[in-house]
Each structure stands twice: as C-alpha cells, then as structure tokens.
Amino acid sequence: MTATHPTGQRASHRAIAALPRRLGLGGQPMALYLGIAMVAFWVLLAIFAGAVAPYEPNAQDLKSFLQPPSLAHPFGTDNFGRDVFSRVIFGTRIDLVMGIMGVLWPFILGTTLGSIAGYFGGIVDIVLMRILDITLAFPFLVLMIAIISVLGAGLSSFYIAITLVGWVSYARLVRSQVLVLKSSEFILAARNLGYGHRRIMFRHMLPNALVPSIVFSMSDVVLVILAGSSISYLGLGVQPPTAEWGVMISEGQNFMTTAWWITAFPGFAIVFVAFGFSLLADGLGEKLGVRE
Amino acid sequence: MHRFRFVLYRPLQLLPVLFGISVITFVLIHAIPGDPVRTILGPKATVEAITRVRAQFGLDKPVVVQYGLFLKNLVRGDLGRSVVYKVGVVELVAERFVATAFLLGYGVVLALALTVPLAVTAALFRGRILDHLIRVFSTAGLGFPAFWLGIMLMILFSIRLGLFPVSGYGEGFLGHLHTLFLPAFSIGLALSAVLTRNLRASLLAELDSDYVSAARAKGLSPRWIFVRHVFRNSLIPTINLLGVNLGWLIGGTVVIETVFSVPGLGSLIVKSIFARDYMVVQAITLTFACATVLVNFAVDVVTVALDPRIKL
Amino acid sequence: MSEAPLLEVDDLTVEFATPTGVVRAVDGVSFTLGEGEVLGLVGESGSGKTVTCRALMRLLPSRRARIVTGSARIDGVDLMAMTEPEMRAVRGLTMGMIFQNPMTHLDPVMTIGAQIAEPLRAHLGMARAEALAQATELLRQVGIPDPKARLGAYPHEFSGGMRQRAMIAAALARRPRLLIADEPTTALDVTVQMQILRLLLDLRDTTGLAIVLITHDLGVVAETCDTVAVMYAGRIVERAPKAALLRRPLHPYSDGLTRSQPGSASPGRELPSIPGQPPSLADLPSGCRFRPRCDHAEPACAEASPPLVEVAPGRASACRRWRVLEAGA
Numbered sequence: 001m002t003a004t005h006p007t008g009q010r011a012s013h014r015a016i017a018a019l020p021r022r023l024g025l026g027g028q029p030m031a032l033y034l035g036i037a038m039v040a041f042w043v044l045l046a047i048f049a050g051a052v053a054p055y056e057p058n059a060q061d062l063k064s065f066l067q068p069p070s071l072a073h074p075f076g077t078d079n080f081g082r083d084v085f086s087r088v089i090f091g092t093r094i095d096l097v098m099g100i101m102g103v104l105w106p107f108i109l110g111t112t113l114g115s116i117a118g119y120f121g122g123i124v125d126i127v128l129m130r131i132l133d134i135t136l137a138f139p140f141l142v143l144m145i146a147i148i149s150v151l152g153a154g155l156s157s158f159y160i161a162i163t164l165v166g167w168v169s170y171a172r173l174v175r176s177q178v179l180v181l182k183s184s185e186f187i188l189a190a191r192n193l194g195y196g197h198r199r200i201m202f203r204h205m206l207p208n209a210l211v212p213s214i215v216f217s218m219s220d221v222v223l224v225i226l227a228g229s230s231i232s233y234l235g236l237g238v239q240p241p242t243a244e245w246g247v248m249i250s251e252g253q254n255f256m257t258t259a260w261w262i263t264a265f266p267g268f269a270i271v272f273v274a275f276g277f278s279l280l281a282d283g284l285g286e287k288l289g290v291r292e
Numbered sequence: 293m294h295r296f297r298f299v300l301y302r303p304l305q306l307l308p309v310l311f312g313i314s315v316i317t318f319v320l321i322h323a324i325p326g327d328p329v330r331t332i333l334g335p336k337a338t339v340e341a342i343t344r345v346r347a348q349f350g351l352d353k354p355v356v357v358q359y360g361l362f363l364k365n366l367v368r369g370d371l372g373r374s375v376v377y378k379v380g381v382v383e384l385v386a387e388r389f390v391a392t393a394f395l396l397g398y399g400v401v402l403a404l405a406l407t408v409p410l411a412v413t414a415a416l417f418r419g420r421i422l423d424h425l426i427r428v429f430s431t432a433g434l435g436f437p438a439f440w441l442g443i444m445l446m447i448l449f450s451i452r453l454g455l456f457p458v459s460g461y462g463e464g465f466l467g468h469l470h471t472l473f474l475p476a477f478s479i480g481l482a483l484s485a486v487l488t489r490n491l492r493a494s495l496l497a498e499l500d501s502d503y504v505s506a507a508r509a510k511g512l513s514p515r516w517i518f519v520r521h522v523f524r525n526s527l528i529p530t531i532n533l534l535g536v537n538l539g540w541l542i543g544g545t546v547v548i549e550t551v552f553s554v555p556g557l558g559s560l561i562v563k564s565i566f567a568r569d570y571m572v573v574q575a576i577t578l579t580f581a582c583a584t585v586l587v588n589f590a591v592d593v594v595t596v597a598l599d600p601r602i603k604l
Numbered sequence: 605m606s607e608a609p610l611l612e613v614d615d616l617t618v619e620f621a622t623p624t625g626v627v628r629a630v631d632g633v634s635f636t637l638g639e640g641e642v643l644g645l646v647g648e649s650g651s652g653k654t655v656t657c658r659a660l661m662r663l664l665p666s667r668r669a670r671i672v673t674g675s676a677r678i679d680g681v682d683l684m685a686m687t688e689p690e691m692r693a694v695r696g697l698t699m700g701m702i703f704q705n706p707m708t709h710l711d712p713v714m715t716i717g718a719q720i721a722e723p724l725r726a727h728l729g730m731a732r733a734e735a736l737a738q739a740t741e742l743l744r745q746v747g748i749p750d751p752k753a754r755l756g757a758y759p760h761e762f763s764g765g766m767r768q769r770a771m772i773a774a775a776l777a778r779r780p781r782l783l784i785a786d787e788p789t790t791a792l793d794v795t796v797q798m799q800i801l802r803l804l805l806d807l808r809d810t811t812g813l814a815i816v817l818i819t820h821d822l823g824v825v826a827e828t829c830d831t832v833a834v835m836y837a838g839r840i841v842e843r844a845p846k847a848a849l850l851r852r853p854l855h856p857y858s859d860g861l862t863r864s865q866p867g868s869a870s871p872g873r874e875l876p877s878i879p880g881q882p883p884s885l886a887d888l889p890s891g892c893r894f895r896p897r898c899d900h901a902e903p904a905c906a907e908a909s910p911p912l913v914e915v916a917p918g919r920a921s922a923c924r925r926w927r928v929l930e931a932g933a
Contacts, residue, residue, distance in 0.1 A: 134312035141543025142561070142580045149565040149573055150323045219434070226437050230547045233439055234562055249440055253551075260447050267440035274435020282431065502708040508663055509703075510723045510774060511696030520722075521711050528713070600758040601712055 032283025038276030046092040053086035057243040066259045076261035078251065080241075084262060087243040088269050094244045095225055095273065098155070102224035103217050105163040110170025111213060115206065117171070118178030119197070128171070135168050141227060145236055153236045158228060169220065170213050177209035211288055218281035222274040229270055245270050295596055295603060302589060313581040318362050321574045322355070333375065371578075372571035376564070381575045385557065389579070391461050392545050392556035395472055395479070399541065400534070402480030403487060407530075410484065411491035412523075418496060426488065433485025438544055442478035442551040449474060459553035475552040479544055483537065490533045494526035501525075528599045535591030539584050609636040610814050611660075611782060616674030616684075618652075618659050627885040629655040631838040633674070634912070639781065640812045642805070644829035644846070646819060646861070648882055651835040653818045657784045660816075661701055662691045678782070696723045700775035704787040706767035710759040716743075717755030720774045727778065742773040747803055765796035769803065776807065783807075784816045789824065801828045822865050826850060831918075834858045837883055837893040840912055843920040854921040854929050856898045892923075900925045 045052060061081035069076045075084035117128035135143070144161040151157040181187055182205075190200050229246030231237035238244040240251060245266035252262030333341055353361075365371065371381040414426040450458045462471030498504070499522055507517045549558035557576050564572040596602050618630040630652040637643050645653045658664050660676050660683060676683040678698055683691065695701075703709045711719060720742055721735035730738070736755055743751035746769040759767055768788060775783060785804065789797035805828055807813050817829060825832055825846060832849045834842045834857065842855040853859040860878035880897040883889055889896050891906040898905070904924065912922040923929070 130308060130312065133309050134316065136539065137309055137313055137585045138316075138577070138581045139539045139541075139543035139584055141540070141546055142577055144543075145546065145561065145565065146317075146320055146573060146577045149570075150320055222435050226435070229437055230439055234547065234550060236562075236565070246437075249437075249443065253443055256443060256447050257451050263440065263443050263447070267437060267444065270437050270440065271432065271435050275432045278431050278434045502703065502705065503711045505663060506701075506703055506709040506771070506774075507711070507722075509661055509695055509701040510777075511692050511694070512722065512726050513692060516726055521714065524713055525711070599713055601760050 030283075031279045032287055035276055035278070035280030035283045038272070039280055042092055042096060042273050042276060045089060046096050049089050049093055053083075053089040055083040055086040057087045057090035058082065058241055059086075066255065068259070069261055075265045076259065078248075078259070078262045079255055084248075084265055087248060088245070088265050091243045091245045091248065091266060091269065092273075094238060094242065095229065095270070098158070098228040098238075098244075099221040099225040099273075099277075101159060102162045102166070102228060103220050105159060106166030106168075106220075107170050107213065107217055109163055110167035110172075111174045111206075111210070113167065114171030114174035115178050115209065118175035119182065119205070125175075128175075132168055132171060135165065138165075140165055141230065144227065145231065145234070148231065148236045153239065155238050158231055158237045162224060162227065166220070166224070169216065173213045173216060174209050177212060178205060181205050181208055215281060215285045215288060218277055218284055221277045222281075225270060225274060225277075295600070296593070298596070299593060302592075306585060306589070309585060310582065313578065313585070314363065314366065315359070317574050317578045317581070318359050320577070321570055322358075324570060366578075371575040374564075374572050375569045376567045376572075377569075381571050384560070384572065385575050385579055388555055388557050388560055391554055392549065392558055394468055395476055395545055395549070395554060395556060396541060398469070398472055398476035399479030399483065402476050403483035406480060406484040407487040407491055410488045411495060414488070414492045415495035415499065426492070430485045430488040430492070433482065433488075436482055436485065438478045438482040439547040439551050441481060442475060442548055445474045445478060446552070461555050472552075472554065475548045475554055478551075479541065479548055482544070483534075483541065486537060487530055487533060491526060491530045494529050495522060498522045498525045524598070528595065531591065531598065532595055535588060535595070538587050538591070542580055542584055542587075610639045610641075610678060611637040611816075612675075612677045613656075613660070614675050614677075616656065616659060616676060617672040618655055618664065619670050619672050620655075621668050621670075622886065624886045628672075628838055629669075629885060630659060633835075633838075633840055635833050635840065635843060637782070637814050637816060639814055640808055642808060642815045642817060642828055642830045644817050644819060644825040644832040645835060646822065646825060646832055647835035648820060650837075650882055650885070652838040653835050654786055656835075657701070657786055657816060657818060660784065661695060661699060662686070662688075663701075696727070696775075696780065697778050698780050699782045699784065700778075700780040701784040701786065702768070702771050702775050702788050705791050706764065706771045707759065709771060710767060712759055715756050715758060716762065716770050717757075720770065720777055723774070723777045738777070739773070742777055743770070745807075746770070746773045746776075747799075748773075763796075764792050765799060768792060768796075768800050772800075772803065772807075776813070779811070781812070782814045782816070784818075786818045787820070788817075790819070790821070797824070798827070804828065822850070822861060823867070834861070837888065838885060839893065839909075839922065840920075841894065841922045843912070845918055848919060852930065852932070854915060854919065854926040855894075855923045856900050856925075856929070857894050859929055860897075900928055 059082060061077070061083075063081065064073070064077055065079050065081040067073055067077040073083050073085060075088060077083055078087075113128060117125040138146075143165050144158075147161040147164060148157045151160060187200060187204060190204050195204075228237055229244070229249070232244050232246035233250045235250065238247055240247050248266040249263045252259070252264075252266070256263055333345055337345075369382050371385075373379065374381055374384050377384055410426050410430070414423045417423045446456075446458060449455045456474050457471050460471055462468045501522075503521065504517055507521055508514075545556060546558035546561060548554070549556045550562050553559065557579065561573055561576040564570070564576070613636070614634050616630055616633045617628060620627050620629050633652070633656055635643065645656065647653045655664070655669075659669075659671055662671075662683065664671070671684055674684060678694075683694065686694070710716075717736050717739045720739040721730075721732070724730045724735040724738055725732065740751045740755060743754060748754055748766055748769055754762075759770075762770065772783075772788075783804075788804070789800050792800065801824065804815060804817075808815060817824070819825060829846045832842075832844060832846050833840050834849075834855065836857050842849065842853065842858045844854070849858060850862060853862050857878070860876075863876045864878065866875065878897055883893060883896070889906075892898070892901070892909055895901045895905045900923070902925065910922050910924045912920050914920045915926055
C-alpha cells in the first residue's frame with residue numbers, strides 16, 4: 001500500500017547513458033561488460049577454487065596461527081592456523097551458490113503466484129495482495145530469522161526462509177507486467193484465436209513479463225548474499241567450520257584487536273562480488289530499457 | 293485537505309494486515325517442535341506453572357480457541373514471561389525499544405546527511421570526475437555488508453584510535469549520540485548508497501524538465517531554481533524509496549546491534565533465539581511488524597504532504 | 605507604434621553539435637519587431653523557429669549549441685553580447701517567454717499563485733503577501749475567474765486553457781515589453797485556442813506588448829499576426845505583412861503553405877500539398893534549400909542560395925523567381 005504517482009519525467013537513463021560517450025569512455029555497455037567480466041571472474045574462481053587456492057580451507061596449522069599477511073599467506077592466518085586466502089577462495093563457492101539459489105526459488109515461487117494473480121484477477125488477486133501486504137509488513141531479516149528459529153539453524157532453513165520471504169518482489173513485478181499485458185493487443189488476438197489460458201500465459205505472456213524480474217534478480221543476488229552472510233554471521237545460517245564469508249567475519253571478530261585480516265578480507269570479497277552483480281544489474285537494466 | 297482523508301480510512305484498511313501479522317506470529321510459535329509448555333516456560337518449569345500456562349493459553353483446546361486466547365492476552369498487554377530474564381515480555385520489550393528506535397533514527401539522519409550533499413554534487417558536476425566517483429561509490433556501496441562495515445569501523449575508530457566505545461548505549465542524550473555513532477554510521481552509509489543513486493537520478497531528470505526552462509525564462513537564478521523547484525521535486529521519489537527501505541533498515545538493526553552489543557530489540561531477538569526464549573522472539577517479531585506498518589503509513593502521509601498530485 | 609524597432613535581429617546563426625557533425629539550425633536570420641507588433645514565425649518542425657527564439661532568450665543547451673554570429677538588439681543593446689548574469693536580468697523583465705505545453709512547463713508541486721509571484725519575489729524582493737496580491741491581479745487580467753481562490757491551486761487542478769493563461773500571467777508578471785510565444789495554442793482544444801489568442805491580442809492592445817508568435821498553423825497567423833516571417837531549413841524565406849502574404853505569397857514555399865490550407869481549396873478537389881520532405885540540416889542541397897521540392901526551380905537555383913532581399917516596401921523574398929509568383933502563377 002505504498003503511494004504511486006505520475007512522473008511525467010523524461011527517462012534519466014538517456015542522460016546517464018550518454019555520459020561515458022561524452023567522456024570518450026566507450027559508451028553505454030561499459031557497466032554491462034564490466035559486470036559480466038567481474039561475475040565471470042568470481043564464477044570461474046568458484047569452479048577452480050581447488051586449483052587456485054594454495055591450501056585446503058579447513059587445514060589447520062597451529063604452529064602458524066594469527067599470522068599477518070605475508071608471502072606464504074597473502075591474507076594471513078586465523079586462530080586455527082588456517083590460510084585466510086584459501087578460505088576466502090573456497091568461500092566463493094558457498095556464497096555464490098547461496099546467492100543464486102536464494103534468488104532462484106523466490107523467483108520461481110513469486111513468478112508463478114504473481115502471474116496467476118495478475119492473469120486471473122478477482123478473488124485470487126485480492127487474496128494474493130493481502131498475503132503480500134502481510135509478508136511485507138515484517139522486516140525482511142526479522143521474518144527470516146523468526147522462520148529460521150522455528151526450523152533450526154542451517155543452510156536449508158535459510159533457503160526455506162528466503163523463499164517464503166523473498167517471493168514477494170517477484171510476484172509484484174510479474175503481476176504488474178501481466179496486468180498491463182493482459183489487455184494488450186497480441187494477447188487479445190491470442191484469446192480470439194481460442195488459445196487456452198495456460199498456453200497464453202506460458203508462451204505469450206511470460207517471456208515479456210519476465211524482463212523486469214530478470215533485471216531485478218541480478219540486484220537481488222546482492223541482497224541475498226548480504227542477507228545470507230548476515231544470517232551466517234549471527235550463527236543462524238551456514239555453520240562453522242565451513243568457510244563462508246559471513247561465518248569468517250563472525251569468527252574473526254573475536255580476534256579483531258590483534259588480527260584484523262580475518263574479518264577484513266572476507267568482507268572485501270563480499271563487496272567485490274556484490275559490485276560485480278550490481279554493475280551487471282545496471283548494465284542489463286539499461287540495455288533492456290528497464291527503469292529502477 | 294481532502295487529500296488527507298485517507299488518514300481516516302487507512303487504519304481500517306490496516307486491520308486485516310495487523311490481523312494477518314498476529315496470525316503469522318502465532319503460527320510461528322506453534323510451529324516449534326516439541327511441547328509448547330516447555331517452549332513457553334523453558335525446561336525448568338514447576339507443576340503449578342505448567343498448569344497455569346496450560347489454562348492461560350488453552351493448550352488443550354483447539355487451535356482457533358488458542359488463537360483467541362492469544363489475542364485476548366495481547367490486548368491485555370500480556371505476552372508471557374521471558375525465560376531468561378524472568379520478567380514480563382512486554383516490560384522487557386518496552387525497555388529495549390528506545391535504544392533501537394534511537395539507533396534507527398540516528399542512522400536515517402546520518403544517511404540523509406551523506407546522501408543530500410553527495411547526490412547534489414554528483415548532479416551539479418554531472419559527467420565529470422566527481423560525478424563518476426560518487427556513482428561508483430553508490431554502486432559499490434550497495435554491496436557493503438553493514439555488519440562488516442561496522443566491524444571495520446570499530447577496528448579503526450574504537451580499537452586503533454580509541455575515539456568511540458566498542459559497545460553499549462551510553463548515558464544521556466549526548467552519550468547516546470557518541471556511543472551509537474559507529475553503529476548508526478554503518479547503517480547510514482549502507483543506506484546512503486541506495487538513496488544517493490536514486491536522488492542523483494531524480495535531480496538529473498528534474499534538471500532536464502520543461503518547467504526548469506520556463507523558470508529560467510522568468511529570469512530566476514540557477515540557485516533559486518535548484519532549491520525551490522528541482523530539489524523539492526526530486527525529493528519525492530527518494531523519500532518514497534526511504535520508506536520502502538525502512539523494512540530493510542529495521543531488520544538491519546538486528547545485525548548491527550549484535551555487532552556493537554547495543555542493548556536494543558535487535559540484539560535481544562538474536563539472543564532469545566539461541567536461548568530458546570520464544571515468547572520474547574514472538575513479541576519482538578510482532579513489535580517490528582507493527583512498527584513497519586506504522587512507519588509505512590507515516591511515509592505515505594509525508595509523500596501526500598509533499599506531492600499535491602497524489603490521491604491515496 | 606514608435607518608429608525605432610523594439611527588437612532588431614541581424615544575421616543570427618546557431619550551430620548544434622550532433623553525432624553526425626556540426627549542423628546550422630539557424631542560418632543568417634534577420635528581422636525586426638516594433639512595439640505592439642505581432643510577428644508570426646511560421647515553419648515546419650525543424651525549420652529553426654524554436655531555436656531562433658531560444659537563442660534570443662539565450663536558453664539554448666550550452667554544451668551542444670553555439671551562437672556563431674549575429675546580434676539581437678533590444679533598445680540598442682545586443683543580447684548576444686551579454687554575460688549570463690546580464691541576460692538573467694533581462695529575462696522576465698524585458699522579454700518573457702511562454703511555451704507549448706503548459707502542463708510540463710509548470711512546477712507540479714508548487715501552487716499557481718506562488719509560481720506567478722515568484723519573479724516578483726526573486727527580483728523585486730516583494731513580501732509574500734504583496735506578491736500574491738499582485739498575482740491575483742495578474743490572474744484576473746488573463747481572464748481567470750475568481751482569481752483569489754485560484755492562487756492556492758496546483759497546475760494539475762487547472763484545465764489546459766487555464767494553465768496557459770497562468771503561464772502567460774507568470775511570464776508577464778514584471779511587465780516585459782516583448783513576449784515570445786512558442787506555439788502557445790498547439791496543445792489546446794480549438795475553442796480554447798481562440799480564447800488564448802484573443803487574450804494575447806488584448807494584452808497587446810492594453811499594454812503595447814510586442815509578440816513573436818511561433819506557429820505552424822497559418823490559420824493562427826491569419827487571426828492574430830501583423831507581419832509574418834516564413835522559415836525553411838534554418839532560413840527566413842519570406843517576410844511580409846500578413847494580408848499581403850496570405851493573398852499573394854512571393855516564395856514557392858509560402859505559396860505551397862497557403863495553398864495547402866483547408867480553407868483555400870475548392871470543395872470536391874484534392875487538397876494540394878508540397879511534395880517531398882524538408883532537407884536534413886546535415887546534408888543540405890546545393891544552392892537554394894527549397895529547390896528539390898520547388899515547381900519553379902531553374903538551373904541557376906542550384907548554384908547559390910538566394911539571399912533574402914526587399915522586393916517591395918515591407919516585403920522580402922528569398923526566391924529569385926518571385927516575379928513569377930507575383931504575376932499569379
């Protein structure tokens with residue numbers, strides 16, 4: 001139940017998009033290409049973690065614990081003598097999967113519910129909007145940790161919680177697209193030709209309706225990684241000794257007076273992964289003409 | 293003032309939502325596996341306590357009746373007792389509510405204090421180095437985990453430089469301002485990344501508007517036009533965005549309070565989850581949800597006040 | 605009308621930087637305007653009429669547009685030579701401007717009264733109450749009923765015609781002597797159009813306001829203008845008193861325009877139109893710019909672009925074959 005208003009403004013994207021060109025910086029797709037490059041880097045890093053990381057993530061070496069960054073250990077070691085650099089690299093696997101899965105399930109659930117509600121309208125739509133309002137009334141993170149408190153801490157609880165909470169954005173996006181498309185000419189034509197509801201929804205409407213959701217999902221990955229690492233930091237998500245960035249930051253906080261590197265580097269990793277996805281989201285949004 | 297008529301109708305529309313909130317909170321607690329009495333009272337309950345609780349919450353009766361009793365207790369201001377702190381939950385929540393509210397308000401103020409200068413600078417220096425730097429900052433800033441930011445700031449300013457205390461709430465208003473500066477700043481910095489992008493885009497769009505040309509044709513100075521026309525128009529979508537993000541913010545206090553050991557509702561709910569103090573978890577969830585609903589309502593009122601075109 | 609013209613524009617030339625190169629949107633435009641005179645600036649989109657007027661107000665986008673040469677003198681002072689602060693003093697005081705779409709040219713979140721009072725408060729330092737009282741009076745003068753009650757209204761609460769009246773009131777708040785009206789009636793209903801044009805003429809009659817009226821509609825010209833300047837591809841191709849131009853145009857383009865007016869055709873016959881399209885300013889034809897579409901073109905027309913010359917008292921044409929048109933082809 002938030003306010004909407006007619007903007008009557010020109011798209012700011014045109015002005016912004018023209019800027020890099022004017023500076024001779026190569027033009028509009030820069031954000032997109034840089035974003036793709038960064039995300040590709042992290043994905044490759046996750047896949048080839050074993051080859052890149054010099055040590056096993058959980059290999060303890062108690063003789064060299066709490067060492068500052070050095071040539072042998074570029075990111076230093078933690079209180080168990082584990083190499084932070086390797087742990088950050090292996091953590092990429094966990095956090096990336098967390099980000100992608102944490103977007104995938106809400107996407108599927110939200111899109112399904114949103115398109116049904118938008119397409120059929122009536123009581124189905126009203127009920128859905130009420131459920132949406134109620135879900136939105138709870139602060140995102142609070143509802144998630146409340147659900148996790150019931151289910152017990154762990155990664156699967158996290159996935160269930162985020163699906164139950166995160167579907168809302170996708171449902172809203174798809175629903176508003178469907179509402180607009182429902183009365184568009186090509187859909188009316190399909191109806192006139194006697195196509196069934198399911199065919200119209202899947203083959204004709206959904207491909208168009210999905211565009212804003214896909215753009216949003218890129219920036220949603222950022223939100224999910226932040227949520228996931230926050231919840232793991234609190235001890236409610238991924239559990240130690242698994243090398244997940246949020247867990248590492250939590251463990252490192254105990255030693256922050258003497259060994260700042262244990263908390264610093266996992267955090268930088270989060271920032272850079274998120275930056276890559278944010279650029280990708282921006283670039284994709286500009287390319288596909290979707291306003292924020 | 294018929295535009296504000298919705299203020300009268302809105303509470304009625306909110307009732308179903310509040311109802312739904314209470315249902316979900318109720319369901320959550322009852323979804324916990326195990327004996328609900330143990331849930332409510334903890335493992336060391338006396339026989340009399342067990343009997344009393346069974347009666348009060350009607351645990352032998354059908355679920356619907358239990359919900360009714362839950363509502364009745366709610367209205368009476370009784371949400372049970374904390375297993376850990378041994379006081380009424382309502383009392384506990386009320387005590388710690390202020391710290392969280394202070395932290396949130398402080399965070400929003402700092403966010404705005406950062407956002408407005410950054411966005412205005414970026415818009416006025418459009419296309420130049422400063423603008424690009426600010427844009428990079430705000431895009432990168434979207435990915436800064438507030439809790440990590442808090443720890444980094446703590447390491448630098450509390451431990452290395454000793455400028456701020458590492459934890460707590462402080463005494464007195466100025467004490468609060470000092471002690472809560474780092475946690476509020478973490479929240480504010482993360483929030484300003486989001487808001488700066490939006491405000492900058494808004495400002496640029498408004499600067500290109502036709503009414504700006506018309507204002508220039510009246511001989512008005514750029515500064516007058518910026519302050520009295522462009523800025524006001526740009527603020528509206530940004531305030532809206534702030535409202536949308538408040539849900540996130542309120543959730544964010546959970547993590548930040550844990551990082552900085554601020555004695556507020558956020559750190560309490562986390563501790564209560566680990567301590568299986570479920571009555572407290574339920575009450576705080578309920579409180580946060582109601583707060584979100586009220587704040588969204590307030591944002592709508594502010595938006596209507598700022599934009600005469602909107603009818604809600 | 606006094607003898608010395610209020611506005612003298614001489615050889616005004618404006619260039620734009622575009623992705624395809626530098627383009628001259630306005631090329632050597634000259635005209636004069638006397639006090640209380642209504643000059644119609646007529647042409648298709650892209651002819652340069654809007655750019656000319658924005659150049660006069662110095663409201664062109666500074667990064668892409670450049671005034672290459674030319675002068676525009678009001679009371680002997682050249683607007684093109686002024687600094688921006690000097691121009692700001694002139695805008696609103698000596699020259700005002702109103703625009704085509706009043707909805708987008710008014711601030712949607714500020715009251716009508718405040719927007720009319722604005723120039724009075726900003727420049728004359730008037731107190732709010734006094735400025736609003738003046739605004740009420742201005743609203744009354746532009747024909748808005750019950751003006752005092754309307755002060756607190758917002759633009760979206762007004763009808764299109766009332767918004768345009770409000771914009772006129774705001775532009776004339778400091779009593780400028782010249783008003784530039786950029787297609788003020790194009791976005792309005794036909795009945796409202798006439799009311800607004802009538803209002804502009806009334807203001808001219810009561811205050812001696814001189815008006816440059818941009819339009820693509822010869823019907824508007826017929827109703828309101830004293831003199832007309834026809835623009836094509838960045839140049840003025842004909843300048844004449846209104847009646848003379850409408851009766852007997854002396855340039856093939858103006859001729860084509862008058863012939864294609866619905867009122868001038870005989871019933872039952874097809875309405876003539878000018879074949880072809882205006883040229884792209886980045887790729888102009890050699891010689892006369894209208895040559896590719898002209899029925900009267902001869903080989904000499906391809907060699908050099910004919911200048912705008914005075915062919916009769918008060919009339920100028922940029923066609924070397926104007927006599928053919930005068931004879932009544």
